[in-house]
Amino acid sequence: MHKYHSMKIKIFNTLTKKKEIFQPANEDCVNMYVCGPTVYSNPHIGNARAALIPDILFRLLKKRYRKVNYIRNITDVDDKIMDAAKSEKKTVFEISKKYTKIYQQNMSVLGLLEPTFQPKVTDNIPIIIETINKIIDGGFTYIADNHVLFDTEKFPDYGKFSNRTLDEMIDGVRIEIASYKKSPRDFVLWKPSDKEQPGWDSPWGYGRPGWHIECTSMVKKIIGMDNILDIHGGGNDLIFPHHENEIAQGFCATNTKYCNYWFHNGIVLVNKKKMSKSLGNVILINDLIKKISPMTIRLALMSAHYRQPLNWSASTIDESINLIKKFEKIFNDNSSINNSEDECDELVDILSDDLNTPEAMTYLSSVSKKAKANRHDKKAFISSCNFLGFDFKNDNKPVKETLIDEVVIKELINERNLARKNKDFDKADKIRQKLNQMDIEIEDLADRTVWKIK
Ligand SMILES: [Zn+2]
Numbered sequence: 001m002h003k004y005h006s007m008k009i010k011i012f013n014t015l016t017k018k019k020e021i022f023q024p025a026n027e028d029c030v031n032m033y034v035c036g037p038t039v040y041s042n043p044h045i046g047n048a049r050a051a052l053i054p055d056i057l058f059r060l061l062k063k064r065y066r067k068v069n070y071i072r073n074i075t076d077v078d079d080k081i082m083d084a085a086k087s088e089k090k091t092v093f094e095i096s097k098k099y100t101k102i103y104q105q106n107m108s109v110l111g112l113l114e115p116t117f118q119p120k121v122t123d124n125i126p127i128i129i130e131t132i133n134k135i136i137d138g139g140f141t142y143i144a145d146n147h148v149l150f151d152t153e154k155f156p157d158y159g160k161f162s163n164r165t166l167d168e169m170i171d172g173v174r175i176e177i178a179s180y181k182k183s184p185r186d187f188v189l190w191k192p193s194d195k196e197q198p199g200w201d202s203p204w205g206y207g208r209p210g211w212h213i214e215c216t217s218m219v220k221k222i223i224g225m226d227n228i229l230d231i232h233g234g235g236n237d238l239i240f241p242h243h244e245n246e247i248a249q250g251f252c253a254t255n256t257k258y259c260n261y262w263f264h265n266g267i268v269l270v271n272k273k274k275m276s277k278s279l280g281n282v283i284l285i286n287d288l289i290k291k292i293s294p295m296t297i298r299l300a301l302m303s304a305h306y307r308q309p310l311n312w313s314a315s316t317i318d319e320s321i322n323l324i325k326k327f328e329k330i331f332n333d334n335s336s337i338n339n340s341e342d343e344c345d346e347l348v349d350i351l352s353d354d355l356n357t358p359e360a361m362t363y364l365s366s367v368s369k370k371a372k373a374n375r376h377d378k379k380a381f382i383s384s385c386n387f388l389g390f391d392f393k394n395d396n397k398p399v400k401e402t403l404i405d406e407v408v409i410k411e412l413i414n415e416r417n418l419a420r421k422n423k424d425f426d427k428a429d430k431i432r433q434k435l436n437q438m439d440i441e442i443e444d445l446a447d448r449t450v451w452k453i454k
Helices: 045-064 079-088 092-109 125-137 166-171 211-223 236-254 285-291 294-301 314-333 345-352 357-370 375-388 406-421 425-437
Strands: 010-013 018-021 030-034 068-072 141-144 147-150 187-192 207-209 229-235 259-265 268-270 310-312 440-444 449-453
Touching: 010 259, 030 045, 030 211, 045 068, 045 092, 045 229, 045 259, 045 268, 045 285, 045 294, 045 345, 045 375, 068 211, 079 092, 092 285, 092 406, 125 141, 125 147, 125 187, 125 207, 125 211, 125 236, 147 236, 187 211, 187 236, 207 211, 211 229, 211 236, 229 236, 236 259, 285 294, 294 314, 310 314, 314 357, 314 375, 345 357, 345 375, 357 375, 406 425, 406 440, 406 449, 425 440
Parallel strands: 030 068, 030 229, 229 259, 268 310
Antiparallel strands: 010 018, 141 147, 147 187, 187 207, 440 449
16 A cells, blocks of 8 residues: 655745645645646746746645645747737647647656646636626726726725835836726736627626636636635746735635645746847747757756756756766666656655755765665665656657657648648658758658658
8 A cells, every 4th residue: 555654744835935834725635736837938947947946845845745736737829929920820729729738748757747637717717707707796907998997995904915115116027007997907818809809798798718717717717716725836936926916816706715725836047037029048848958958958957946946057967967977877787677656755754844855965875875785775876867757768869850849840740631632742841851951751641641761
C-alpha cells in the first residue's frame, strides 16, 4: 500500500504575507488552481517556470494527501488570440488549438505531470454566465456601454490583497482606462462582440467574458459554488489586478471566502533583464530544447527559490548541464533499484519548507556523492530523482526539431491536401518545398499522407 507522509507542508501565503502551515478545508480532497496559459504564441521559459513550481507542489501534496485536484486552465478566447489569428490568417479556434497543443507538448517534454483538470474558457460559458448573474444579484455591478462591470466601490475589501492605493492601482499594469468605467479600477465581467469576433448569447447580449471572471467561474464549476479553494497560484505579475479581481468576484458571487492560500512565483530574467519582444531576448521552450536537454532545463528552473527572480544566463545553463550529467550517470549506474518507491523522506522534508528547491538540489548533489558507498543513499538518490520528475530513462538529449514541430508538420500536410483537393497544385508544391526545407519527406498513399525525417 502507498504510504502517505504525515509531514506538515509550509507555504508562504500572499494573503497573510507569512509562511504558514498548510491545512486544507477537507483532508480527503485538496483543491489547487493555477492560472494557465493564454494560447496565442509559443511558451517561453517564464511560462515554464510558472508551470513547474505548481508541478513540484502538486507532487508534494500527493505524497501527503490521498486526493489532490490540480486545476490549470486554458484561456482560449482573448483579444491577444484574436490579434494572432489576424496576423497568422487563421481562425481564433485554429490558433488556440495549435498553441494549446504546443503548450501541452512543451510541458510534457519538461517532465511536468498533467493537471487533474485543464478546463477551457470556451467549454465553460454557461458557468461564467451563472457566476456573473450571482454577482449581479448581490448588487456589485453596473452596466455601461453594453459592458457588465464590477463596481469596486461596492466591495470594501477591494485592494487589500495586493495592498495598493488607488493611485498605485491606476499606475499599475494591465489596467484599462475606459470612458464607460465609473472608476479606472472597475473591471469587465462581460463585453460585447461584433459579428466577426468570437461570442455567445447572454442575458447582456452577444458577447464574451472578461479575463478575470473565467478563473473564478472554472474554480467554482470544479470545486462547487460554496466550497473554498485551498490553494491558488500563479506568477507574481498576476497579483494585481487579476488575483485581486478573482478574490472580489469569488466573494461577491457566494458570500464566502474565495481561497485560503495563495502562492506566487517570481519572474525569469535573461542576463538580469526582463524578457521582452522589443529586446529580442525571449527564450522559447521550442528553441531551447533543441540546444539543451529537457532535464537540464528542468533543473535550471529549480535552481532559484520560487519566490525569487530566476536569472537565466550562460552560467545557469553550464552549472545545470554539469550537475545533470553527474545525476544521470549515477542514476543509470543504479538502474537496478529504480523501483524503490518511498526513500525520499529527507527530500520531502526539505521541499515541505516552502518548496526550497535550491536546498533540494544541494541535498541531491550530496546524496549522489554518497550513493556509491551504500545502498541507503543509492535508494534515496534514485527515489529523490523520481520524486522531482528527473526522467533519465528516456534519452535525455536535446530534442529533435521534428518531434516538437509535429503539430506544425501535420497542419502543413492538411493544408497541402486541401490545396490538392482544390486543384491548387502551385500551393501544394510550395508546401512540399517548405516541408523539404524542414527536412521532412512526405509520401502520398491512397488514403493519407505519411511523413518522416530525412
Ligand atoms: Zn487566473
